[in-house]
Amino acid sequence: MSPPLFRLLVCVGPRCDATGKGRALLASVEACFAQRFPDELASGRLAIATRDCLRLCTRDPVVRVEPSGEAFSNPTLDDLARLAQAALEDQ
Ligand code: FES
Incomplete structure (x- = not known):
């Protein structure tokens, strides 16, 4: 399986x-992603993983997206879904 086109940490x-x-x-x-991107998750084109600390601590949960490396503090689900959609459409 090739690496995911878009990954959320x-x-x-x-x-x-x-x-x-x-x-x-x-x-x-x-x-949210299971509902919006079931095929992409099943195929491995999109992935979600956890980390124990991204060294970007704030009071809110942090999410980093790959491959861009952008990080967000307490992002909305819509924002993350939009980023995923854009990354998938770029391919
Ligand atoms: S605990 Fe440090 S970035 Fe989440």
Whole structure:
């Protein structure tokens, strides 16, 4: 399987998930993407992974996207889905 065209790294580290917000965001992202991008997830073109700290700690959960390397603090699901869609359409 080739590497994903777009990958989300959701931090569930000690600061991002201090009050459970990191894992809550992860669950929301997984549910949203499973609904919007089921084929891309199944084929591995799109992937979601977790990290224990992205060294970008804020009070809110941090997500980094690859391959761009952009990082977001507490992004909305719509924003992440838009980025994923754009990356998939670029290919
Ligand atoms: S704990 Fe999430 S970026 Fe550090």
